[in-house]
Amino acid sequence: MLAYRHAFHAGNHADVLKHLVLVQVLRHMALKDKPYRLVDTHAGGGGYALDSAQAQKKGEYLQGIARLWDVDDAPAAVTDYLDLVRAFNARQNTDGGASGGAAGGSLPLRHYPGSPAIAQALLRPMDQLRLFELHPTEFGILSDHLGHARGVQLAQADGFESLKGQLPPPSRRAVVLMDPSYELASDYARVVDSLRDALRRFAEGVYVVWYPQVSRVEAGQLPRRLQALAPKGWLHARISVQQADAQGYGLTGSGMFILNPPYTLHATLAACLPWLVERLAQHHHATYLLDQHVV
Structure with missing residues (x-):
């Protein structure tokens, strides 16, 4: 969807x-x-500037990363994630001439890393990062951020179609992150079809799918459809922290569905999700779901 801007x-x-x-x-x-x-x-x-006109229009980060920025009691996995976001801010603030300390309250929250920047920070010299983005403006920004980074290849292309040429990798180890905008109802079916094809090509891969919790039939059906694709096991994590608007619309939460998940992931999220929901809740009935099927 070329109208979507994250x-x-x-x-x-x-x-x-x-x-x-x-x-x-x-x-x-x-x-x-x-x-x-x-x-x-x-x-x-x-990567995104949180003081930009786009980010400031609805200020969604204020109900997300900003609520966690100054915490000192986070579970270890949340602290790990926050440290990466803080490191990204430190780099961007330095590049932009801003000053600030190295942690929490002493470092201004001005930037947020996208998935590519987070992945690139964790990439080892021998690992590979393959990035696909169809939107021309987003691809230009992505190229400025990571176009010359070691081990990274970018393409302005349809990620669903491009995935076919990436599997299986020479190392026989791969993670696929799939998080379309879902502004088109057809995205839900394309996620399922793409993963079905990917699993035929490389059944051992780890497939990570993000989906929105919205009042759409396709969104409610997606986890069940993904379960049917995962004979080797799956993990499903979801948080519901925001109320729908008066018409019943809006992003009330989101979910992560992982096919072939790491065996440690369930225990890690079990320690994080209750704390996370408490911090991010915008109403008294906020909740989470954590389920898995292990083969």
Whole structure:
């Protein structure tokens, strides 16, 4: 969808969940002394200025990353994620001539890293990062951020179609992150179709899918459809922290569905999600879901 710009939503509660999970998946992949390939099918701009007109329009980051910025009691995995966001801010603030300390309250929150920037920070020299983004403006920003980084290849292309040429990787180890905008109802079916094809090509990959919790039939059906694709096991994590508007619309939460998840991920998220929901809740009935099927 070429109308979608993630800059309007950067750092919101959905980004917090998505990137918390992504960090833990990539940390686990790095435990083995063997390279892996990360494929990001909808990479976006790679990084976002939270003082931009887009981010300020609705200020969604204020109900997301900003609520966690000064905490000192976070679970270890949340602290790991926050340290990466703080490091990104330190680099961007330095490049822009801003001053600030190295942690929490002493460092101004002015920037938010997209999935590519978070992944690139965790990439080892032997690992590969493959980024696909169709929107011309987003791709230009992404190129400025990561176009010359080692181990990174970018393409202005449809990520669903491009995934076919990325699997299986030479190392036989891969993570695929799939997080389209879902502004088109057809995106839900394309996620399922793309993953079905990917699993035929490379059944051993780790497939990480983000989806929005919205009042749309396709969104409610997606987790069940993904379960049917995962005979080797899956993990489903979801947070519901925001109320719908008067018409019943809006992003009330989001979910992460992982096919072939790391065996440590369930315990890690079990320690994080209650704390995260308490911090991000915008109403008294906020909740979370954590479920898995292990083969």
